[in-house]
Amino acid sequence: MYIGRFLVVGKTPSGESFVAYRVSSRSFPNRVAKIVDNKVYILPKDPEEVLKNPYISYCCLRVEDKTVVAGNGSHVDFIAEKLIYGKRDALAYPLLALDYEKDEYRTPRIATVVDKEECYLGYIKDDELAIKKVSLNNGEGIYLGVYNSCKIDESQKIGIPYNKAEEIAKYILNYKFSHPVVCVVAVIYNEYIDIKIAP
Numbered sequence: 001m002y003i004g005r006f007l008v009v010g011k012t013p014s015g016e017s018f019v020a021y022r023v024s025s026r027s028f029p030n031r032v033a034k035i036v037d038n039k040v041y042i043l044p045k046d047p048e049e050v051l052k053n054p055y056i057s058y059c060c061l062r063v064e065d066k067t068v069v070a071g072n073g074s075h076v077d078f079i080a081e082k083l084i085y086g087k088r089d090a091l092a093y094p095l096l097a098l099d100y101e102k103d104e105y106r107t108p109r110i111a112t113v114v115d116k117e118e119c120y121l122g123y124i125k126d127d128e129l130a131i132k133k134v135s136l137n138n139g140e141g142i143y144l145g146v147y148n149s150c151k152i153d154e155s156q157k158i159g160i161p162y163n164k165a166e167e168i169a170k171y172i173l174n175y176k177f178s179h180p181v182v183c184v185v186a187v188i189y190n191e192y193i194d195i196k197i198a199p
């Protein structure tokens with residue numbers, strides 16, 4: 001099954017919260033993720049590709065203090081800048097303002113805000129806006145994708161058998177959905193947040 005870009009939020013078996021973001025892509029598979037300070041960018045290998053589509057290069061994950069913001073487009077930066085309003089509203093305002101992507105698929109925007117205590121998921125598609133606080137259990141994750149899976153639902157829970165960011169990144173990159181490109185994972189520890197990228 002192809003679900004395009006997707007987020008997984010969850011807890012490792014030893015109880016640390018994590019966020020994973022995987023780029024899966026049929027149309028623009030030649031991309032990489034790059035960490036710059038507290039941000040992770042999705043970049044095309046050929047810079048000219050951004051001239052073909054405005055939605056393929058963006059900051060997909062940011063760490064603000066001890067909070068992780070992640071998503072599939074430019075809304076990630078706006079959400080991070082709005083955290084002062086609380087997680088729910090920081091997600092709601094930018095998703096509503098930017099709306100779904102104006103491409104041929106009306107691709108939804110998906111996002112999450114996670115810290116040690118709480119996790120919110122949100123999305124906007126052409127007929128729905130949703131923001132939901134989700135409770136995370138040890139060794140479990142829940143995914144939210146752009147195609148055929150744009151919902152926040154128990155049916156999208158998966159087991160997470162690994163503790164380390166690099167192991168989770170490899171696991172989610174190879175997870176059953178088709179057209180994997182790159183996966184970014186942030187694991188939230190008490191004192192720091194560990195970010196790793198696969199491959």
Ligand SMILES: NC(=O)c1ncn([C@@H]2O[C@H](COP(=O)(O)O)[C@@H](O)[C@H]2O)c1NC=O
Nearest residue numbers: 004005025026027028055056072073103107
């Ligand atoms: N965020 C991304 O990495 C991203 N990659 C592709 N898109 C959009 O989704 C459309 C479909 O892409 P694909 O066939 O690779 O799933 C693209 O034309 C583009 O408008 C994206 N937009 C949202 O997911």
